[in-house]
Amino acid sequence: MAAPSEKHDVFQAIADPTRRKLLHMLAEEEMAVTVISGHFPMSRTAVSKHLRVLSDAGLVRERKVGRETRYRMDPDPLLELKRWLNYYERFWENKLTALKRFVENDEDDNGRAAEDTKI
Amino acid sequence: MAAPSEKHDVFQAIADPTRRKLLHMLAEEEMAVTVISGHFPMSRTAVSKHLRVLSDAGLVRERKVGRETRYRMDPDPLLELKRWLNYYERFWENKLTALKRFVENDEDDNGRAAEDTKI
DNA sequence: TTGACATGAAACCAAAAGGTTTCTTATGAT
DNA sequence: ATCATAAGAAACCTTTTGGTTTCATGTCAA
Numbered sequence: 593m594a595a596p597s598e599k600h601d602v603f604q605a606i607a608d609p610t611r612r613k614l615l616h617m618l619a620e621e622e623m624a625v626t627v628i629s630g631h632f633p634m635s636r637t638a639v640s641k642h643l644r645v646l647s648d649a650g651l652v653r654e655r656k657v658g659r660e661t662r663y664r665m666d667p668d669p670l671l672e673l674k675r676w677l678n679y680y681e682r683f684w685e686n687k688l689t690a691l692k693r694f695v696e697n698d699e700d701d702n703g704r705a706a707e708d709t710k711i
Numbered sequence: 712m713a714a715p716s717e718k719h720d721v722f723q724a725i726a727d728p729t730r731r732k733l734l735h736m737l738a739e740e741e742m743a744v745t746v747i748s749g750h751f752p753m754s755r756t757a758v759s760k761h762l763r764v765l766s767d768a769g770l771v772r773e774r775k776v777g778r779e780t781r782y783r784m785d786p787d788p789l790l791e792l793k794r795w796l797n798y799y800e801r802f803w804e805n806k807l808t809a810l811k812r813f814v815e816n817d818e819d820d821n822g823r824a825a826e827d828t829k830i
Numbered sequence: 831t832t833g834a835c836a837t838g839a840a841a842c843c844a845a846a847a848g849g850t851t852t853c854t855t856a857t858g859a860t
Numbered sequence: 861a862t863c864a865t866a867a868g869a870a871a872c873c874t875t876t877t878g879g880t881t882t883c884a885t886g887t888c889a890a
Contacts, residue, residue, distance in 0.1 A: 607726035608878085612795075619802055625837060638879050640838065645877095659836050659887040667802040674796055676731075683738055683786040727848085744867060757849055759868065764847095778857040778866050832890085840883075847876070854869075860862085 602669045605649035610634075611642050615665055618652055624660040721788045724768035729753075730761050734784055737771055741783040 606612055610632065617628065629639035643663055646652040650669040655662050725731055729751065736747065748758035762782055765771040769788040774781050 603726045603728075603731070607722045609722075610878085612722070615799075619799065626835085634878085635880065636837080637839095637881085641878080644838090661837065665802065667799050667806065670796060670799050671803065673792075677789060677793055677796060680734075680738065680786050680789050683784065684790065687786065729848090745865085753848085754850065755867075756851085756869095760848080763868090780867065833888105834890100835888080836886085838883105838885085841881090843878105843880075845877085845879100848874090850871105850873075852870085852872100854867100856866085856868105858863100858865080860864100 600645050600648040602649050602651065602672050605646055605651055605669075606673070608642070608645075610639075611646055614639075614642055614646060615651060618663055618665040619667075622655070622662045622664040624657075624662050626660070628663065719764050719767040721768050721770065721791050724765055724770055724788075725792070727761070727764075729758075730765055733758075733761055733765060734770060737782050737784040738786075741774070741781045743776075743779040743781050745779070747782065 606615070613632075614628070617623065617631065625640055625643070626636060628643075629636040632639050643652060643654075647654065647663075651666060652663045653666045655664070725734070732751075733747070736742065736750065744759060744762070745755060747762075748755040751758050762771060762773075766773065766782075770785060771782045772785045774783070
């Protein structure tokens with residue numbers, strides 16, 4: 593997995609379902625690796641590597657407490673995703689506009705299907 | 712690449728930079744494969760396969776016009792991403808609250824650094 | 831100080847991902 | 861009819877990914 597060589601970005605980091613589940617768990621609570629990995633059907637080491645990917649992307653932060661390492665989510669990098677997504681906002685607004693136009697036409701010539709107004 | 716076997720989801724689809732660039736291009740304009748692939752430093756076939764992944768995720772739509780196939784973005788699946796992201800909204804709001812608290816404390820005992828208020 | 835727990839590092843592996851080249855099949859233009 | 865163009869399908873190759881098991885190191889408890 594994640595040969596933790598270089599940096600991973602947010603897009604890659606959240607691409608994996610396991611990692612999304614990890615984020616979800618670590619959003620509320622800080623947790624130690626063993627505890628975390630208890631919730632996954634894979635080895636502790638595998639979970640550890642996923643955590644590393646998330647860490648590379650800046651999505652989690654680790655803290656050593658005695659002999660354990662506790663992880664917690666850091667939401668900051670999600671802002672990049674948000675900005676990316678924001679760009680496309682207008683496109684589905686356009687689709688809504690098209691839908692609205694369709695509905696209005698439908699009210700006018702009541703009952704008959706408006707041809708070619710692909711929504 | 713993308714052995715176009717099963718469905719790909721949005722998260723996977725946008726994980727790759729090339730595919731994000733594709734989306735960006737196809738958001739405005741419908742384009743034919745050859746034209747599209749002219750903008751990438753890889754073979755037409757490779758681009759074609761990326762398009763397939765996007766298509767699997769529902770992020771692009773294809774239309775045959777004569778001997779060419781034109782692709783255009785469909786923003787709908789991005790709503791899933793938006794909802795996913797939405798869930799984490801409150802977490803960085805929390806961070807902002809913490810920042811605000813920090814700034815206010817800083818105004819009080821003006822000049823001295825507020826220890827341990829990690830933002 | 832000895833033993834048990836917590837975790838990362840290493841070495842390894844199979845499958846998926848990203849890419850290439852070659853072949854086929856439609857469709858258009860002459 | 862014939863030739864060129866557009867694009868997906870197939871077969872193939874290399875690197876990355878997700879996972880495993882084993883080993884090493886640090887810390888806590890008796």
